[in-house]
Amino acid sequence: MKKQPFTGSNSLLSSLEHEGVEMIFGIPGGAILPAYDPLLDSPIRHILARHEQGAGHMAEGYAMATGRVGVAMTTSGPGATNLITPLQNAKMDSTPLVAITGQVGTAAIGSDAFQEAYTTGLAMHCTKHSYLVTDADELPNVIHEAFHLASTGRPGPVLVDIPKDVLNQPTHWYEPSLTGLPGYKPTREGHPKQINAAIDLIESSERPVLYVGGGVINAGASTELAEFAVAVNAPVVTTLMARGAFPDDHPLALGMSGMHGTYPATTAIQKADVLVSLGARFDDRVTGKVDAFAPHAKVIHVDVDPAEIGKVRKAEVPIVGDARLILRALLDRVLSLRDAADAPTRQEWFDQLDSWRKSHPLSYDQDPDGPIKTQHFIERLHALTNGEAVVTAGVGQHQMWVSQFWKFSRPRSWINSGGLGTMGFAVPAAIGAKAARPDDLVYALDGDGCFQMTFQELITAATEDIPVKVAVFNNGGYGMVKQWQSLFYEGRISATSLGTTIPDYPNLAEAMGCVGLRVTHADQIDVTIEKSLSVNDRPVVVEVVTDPEEMCFPMIPAGGSNDDIAMGPEDL
Amino acid sequence: MQHTLSVTVEDKPGVLARVSAMFSNRGFNIHSLAVGPTNVEGRSRITLVVDAPELEQLKKQLHKLVNVIKVQELEPSETLEAEVMLVRVSCDPASRGEVGDTAGLFAARMIDLSPKSMTLEISGTPDHLASFLDHVRPYGIIELVKSGRVAMKKKSDVSTSLIGGGTR
Ligand SMILES: Cc1ncc(C[n+]2csc(CCOP(=O)(O)OP(=O)(O)O)c2C)c(N)n1
Numbered sequence: 208m209k210k211q212p213f214t215g216s217n218s219l220l221s222s223l224e225h226e227g228v229e230m231i232f233g234i235p236g237g238a239i240l241p242a243y244d245p246l247l248d249s250p251i252r253h254i255l256a257r258h259e260q261g262a263g264h265m266a267e268g269y270a271m272a273t274g275r276v277g278v279a280m281t282t283s284g285p286g287a288t289n290l291i292t293p294l295q296n297a298k299m300d301s302t303p304l305v306a307i308t309g310q311v312g313t314a315a316i317g318s319d320a321f322q323e324a325y326t327t328g329l330a331m332h333c334t335k336h337s338y339l340v341t342d343a344d345e346l347p348n349v350i351h352e353a354f355h356l357a358s359t360g361r362p363g364p365v366l367v368d369i370p371k372d373v374l375n376q377p378t379h380w381y382e383p384s385l386t387g388l389p390g391y392k393p394t395r396e397g398h399p400k401q402i403n404a405a406i407d408l409i410e411s412s413e414r415p416v417l418y419v420g421g422g423v424i425n426a427g428a429s430t431e432l433a434e435f436a437v438a439v440n441a442p443v444v445t446t447l448m449a450r451g452a453f454p455d456d457h458p459l460a461l462g463m464s465g466m467h468g469t470y471p472a473t474t475a476i477q478k479a480d481v482l483v484s485l486g487a488r489f490d491d492r493v494t495g496k497v498d499a500f501a502p503h504a505k506v507i508h509v510d511v512d513p514a515e516i517g518k519v520r521k522a523e524v525p526i527v528g529d530a531r532l533i534l535r536a537l538l539d540r541v542l543s544l545r546d547a548a549d550a551p552t553r554q555e556w557f558d559q560l561d562s563w564r565k566s567h568p569l570s571y572d573q574d575p576d577g578p579i580k581t582q583h584f585i586e587r588l589h590a591l592t593n594g595e596a597v598v599t600a601g602v603g604q605h606q607m608w609v610s611q612f613w614k615f616s617r618p619r620s621w622i623n624s625g626g627l628g629t630m631g632f633a634v635p636a637a638i639g640a641k642a643a644r645p646d647d648l649v650y651a652l653d654g655d656g657c658f659q660m661t662f663q664e665l666i667t668a669a670t671e672d673i674p675v676k677v678a679v680f681n682n683g684g685y686g687m688v689k690q691w692q693s694l695f696y697e698g699r700i701s702a703t704s705l706g707t708t709i710p711d712y713p714n715l716a717e718a719m720g721c722v723g724l725r726v727t728h729a730d731q732i733d734v735t736i737e738k739s740l741s742v743n744d745r746p747v748v749v750e751v752v753t754d755p756e757e758m759c760f761p762m763i764p765a766g767g768s769n770d771d772i773a774m775g776p777e778d779l
Numbered sequence: 780m781q782h783t784l785s786v787t788v789e790d791k792p793g794v795l796a797r798v799s800a801m802f803s804n805r806g807f808n809i810h811s812l813a814v815g816p817t818n819v820e821g822r823s824r825i826t827l828v829v830d831a832p833e834l835e836q837l838k839k840q841l842h843k844l845v846n847v848i849k850v851q852e853l854e855p856s857e858t859l860e861a862e863v864m865l866v867r868v869s870c871d872p873a874s875r876g877e878v879g880d881t882a883g884l885f886a887a888r889m890i891d892l893s894p895k896s897m898t899l900e901i902s903g904t905p906d907h908l909a910s911f912l913d914h915v916r917p918y919g920i921i922e923l924v925k926s927g928r929v930a931m932k933k934k935s936d937v938s939t940s941l942i943g944g945g946t947r
């Protein structure tokens with residue numbers, strides 16, 4: 208055992224070490240100051256972000272790249288309010304996060320003291336749970352509970368608010384225990400009766416579809432998913448959050464469904480007779496008009512969060528539990544009934560899917576002399592890296608194109624903001640991912656609009672020696688919003704143009720200690736990518752000047768039925 | 780549609796705020812709320828009467844709150860419920876007797892008396908209180924305050940309507 212710590216701050220650091228924390232993303236300030244002193248002597252690495260939103264997204268990137276809990280630490284007041292966006296982002300995407308915030312001294316709470324904010328109140332709606340620690344003796348248990356809550360059941364963000372006097376309070380550290388959560392008992396094993404019912408339904412199905420969400424990645428269930436899909440011979444659709452949960456080059460893969468999903472994926476769900484939802488939540492970007500979603504399907508809904516079941520769509524067979532354990536149980540059940548090789552062939556269904564693949568492929572035109580299409584750059588990057596990269600994205604057209612055109616082959620290689628759609632996510636999330644996985648190539652694929660929200664974190668990357676790579680797709684504006692204005696507001700372009708010349712991205716990158724590159728012609732893409740890959744001692748920013756007029760298709764207008772997929776503007 | 784929910788929670792700061800916020804976030808109105816300790820140390824019980832079209836999702840969302848231990852929906856036919864009401868009725872010495880008689884019939888207790896008013900304390904089912912109010916309203920109600928409803932599941936199989944006041 209190490210030496211007994213003296214204060215709440217020491218206890219906090221001991222607790223974080225006890226939880227196996229290897230790095231913290233944060234920014235110090237008055238109220239959290241005491242915690243930053245023992246941090247100096249701790250093996251935990253601190254990564255000094257340039258904005259607390261950046262620190263939060265870095266912690267998310269870390270968590271999404273590893274499956275471990277990401278940790279962010281900030282001061283009270285503005286430090287805490289700047290964390291709100293990442294907290295809500297992590298809540299929406301079920302990312303395990305622990306946020307530590309300083310708070311004004313206990314006696315000053317409620318007095319509008321300097322840098323006071325009602326942090327636990329603010330956090331109430333954007334965390335899985337939050338704590339205000341009023342006695343340093345509670346710290347070991349509270350921190351332990353926080354990590355337990357963040358990482359079990361449906362993962363999510365947990366905030367621990369610690370007043371400055373509590374950080375300074377003499378205390379002792381003890382081995383924490385989990386006695387304090389009488390109401391928290393996540394179900395892990397699926398109910399055997401439901402497992403059997405699900406298999407009965409799937410086995411007799413003519414047109415089954417596995418609809419896979421981020422829960423499968425959180426549960427580490429990709430291997431089980433692949434085995435199960437083959438064993439029941441059912442095609443697999445992945446949501447935006449689940450890209451990488453199932454390999455895109457698998458014969459059963461249909462890609463992403465929904466608003467900008469592939470025609471075969473979205474349409475397969477529309478025609479399915481059995482829909483097996485695995486860790487997905489029937490998000491409106493997936494369902495379109497709910498009443499018209501999967502109208503013929505009986506639904507088997509597997510989720511670790513009971514509140515997801517029946518929230519949007521009634522489930523004929525609800526199964527609450529961990530996706531990996533349930534997939535294992537489903538698999539065992541199938542194999543207890545028949546040999547793996549005797550799966551129904553469903554020839555008609557697979558012929559149908561193939562014909563949709565052929566009739567409605569993803570497509571774009573790269574004119575060799577014309578402006579660069581983002582899709583083309585993405586495909587070239589994939590080719591030149593063998594797809595062996597962790598890619599992050601912002602929010603907008605570029606995000607959808609990465610999701611469509613990057614062929615994912617493994618989980619935790621795709622890190623994006625799905626539920627909240629947070630612009631500015633890509634750069635800090637990439638930094639967190641790269642810090643977590645220094646040996647892997649981490650490439651942020653960002654929009655110019657998004658980049659301008661958080662690019663200052665590249666200073667963090669440069670100074671902390673975290674050599675991420677960033678491609679900024681400069682289409683001169685908020686492409687996705689402009690697309691809606693073009694399509695649904697008679698082409699009246701309002702406040703979505705950013706111009707293409709300011710900032711000068713390569714110069715901006717160089718000023719931040721990164722290497723700055725620019726590519727304007729399609730024939731220069733490969734050399735530029737190679738160049739970016741050859742730099743490993745500094746972050747690299749590649750400005751990719753792209754076609755401002757390109758639109759993202761397929762598309763289903765908001766609230767429209769998924770039967771009405773537009774493959775291009777002419778279909779709208 | 781009104782529903783009565785009994786929510787057992789950890790007795791910790793912020794729990795009530797979380798529970799009530801869960802309803803307000805979704806645009807549901809809490810009609811009545813009562814919170815207090817239970818026979819188990821560290822556990823409180825919140826009794827809520829809410830207006831909501833359906834309860835399944837709300838119950839699950841309540842369960843999702845980490846400090847919530849148990850959520851029970853109480854069906855009117857199998858529920859014992861009670862409210863406490865203080866009501867100040869206008870009455871002068873001349874009408875005092877009549878008001879006092881009515882109070883007696885309803886087992887209401889006089890707790891304050893002035894030349895122009897009588898203040899009564901009454902507890903019982905919501906119907907019992909409503910019925911009492913009907914009878915004293917003609918004298919003029921000066922002030923009224925009601926507690927939140929408390930409720931628990933019945934153990935006997937006697938219909939609640941027979942043991943006083945009836946159901947809602
Ligand atoms: C923080 C935030 N503000 C506003 C929006 C609305 N929004 C969605 S996409 C988008 C444009 C994104 O522009 P850019 O990063 O250049 O991506 P593009 O669509 O051009 O590829 C905007 C403004 C958002 N998602 N997040």
Ligand SMILES: [Mg+2]
Binds near residue numbers: 655683
């Ligand atoms: Mg753009």
